[in-house]
Amino acid sequence: MMNREFLYEMIQTPSPSGAEYELQKKVIRYMKPHVDTFLSDATGNVISVLNPSSPCKVLLAGHVDEIGLMVTKITESGKLRVVNVGGIRVPLYLGQKVRVLTESGVVHGVVGVTPSLLDDRYLQADDLFVDIGATTKEEACQFVKPGSYLVADTDYRELLNDCICGRALDNRLGAFIVIEALRRAKELGTTVGTYSATTVGEETTLRGAIWAAKHVKPTLAIVVDVTYATDYEDAFSEEVGDIRVGGGPVLANGSIIHPLLNKTLEQLADQWSIPLQYEAAPGRTGTDGDAIHLRNDGIPLALVSIPIRYMHSGSEVGSLKDVELAIELIARFLLRVEEGLDLSPYKNLL
Incomplete structure (x- = not known):
């Protein structure tokens, strides 16, 4: 078995x-x-x-x-700009919880996008940002640095008929x-x-x-x-x-x-x-x-x-x-x- x-x-x-x-x-x-x-x-x-x-x-x-994302820079407001690692389907990540993997542990965040782009069907990964709750660049830099990886904050669930999602x-x-x-x-x-x-x-x-x-x-x-x-x-x-x-x-x-x-x-x-x-x-x-x-x-x-x-x-x-x-x-x-x-x-x- x-x-x-x-x-x-x-x-x-x-x-x-x-x-x-x-x-x-x-x-x-x-x-x-x-x-x-x-x-x-x-x-x-x-x-x-x-x-x-x-x-x-x-x-x-x-x-x-x-697949995942990678931090490219941290904005003055403490948001994380990201790029694709292996091909995420960008619209499916809007509003998703994510884990930022750092040397000192996991930092949690949420994927956001500029409101003017919400209806853009051709969104790219670099249109996204990740909100970790920081209010300044200096605060975010205490926890995250460019090059940090991010993955969706989901694991697995057993479904009907011997299926799983994850x-x-x-x-x-x-x-x-x-x-x-x-x-x-x-x-x-x-x-x-x-x-x-x-x-x-x-x-x-x-x-x-x-x-x-x-x-x-x-x-x-x-x-x-x-x-x-x-x-x-x-x-x-x-x-x-x-x-x-x-x-x-x-x-x-x-x-x-x-x-x-x-x-x-x-x-x-x-x-x-x-x-x-x-x-x-x-x-x-x-x-x-x-x-x-x-x-x-x-x-x-x-x-x-x-x-x-x-x-x-x-x-x-x-x-x-x-x-x-x-x-x-x-x-x-x-x-x-x-x-x-x-x-x-x-x-x-x-």
């Missing part, structure tokens, strides 16, 4: 892109009893390793960073899945080299994925992220597809996705009665997979995603059932992978 309490702890731990260290420390403590060793690097990745002597290496990657389900869910899939595969007796990377920086630079792939040099990779659910009004299903929260994990089809990996995942899903959904990714996927695939002469890649509603808001909605099914699917995949696996599309012709 997956450990819901640790997932909830992950969601409650702020981890804006560039400030992932506290959450990564919790991942290390949680995974230490279950792994043979860890790999890490100066950029902040944590890679939980099982069966490091195996010549077949499967990299599982889920990013731990989240801040940063993108991509706490994926990071949680890759470490829980390792734990589950270990229970099942996998012998393949498993490298579960909780990567940093996906929302801003993809730096974590680049360095994880370069460090591990995997035989193949499965990236786990979130994708857009379209099971509510005006959700652009024509662009994304019919994807439902609670409908099962989503496989991507596209130019960087290896069809033999997808075929194997489909066979396992059928064998273990795991429902699958599909999305089109004809070019870049917008995930760590884009960076991983281009390392080491082209790493064979599959992308498994969890549908969520209201992506890049302060309260995204997803299904714990989808999370549990993705863990089982990937764990079963780690049992199926054979050492010396030949993923050449021309292996019977050359």
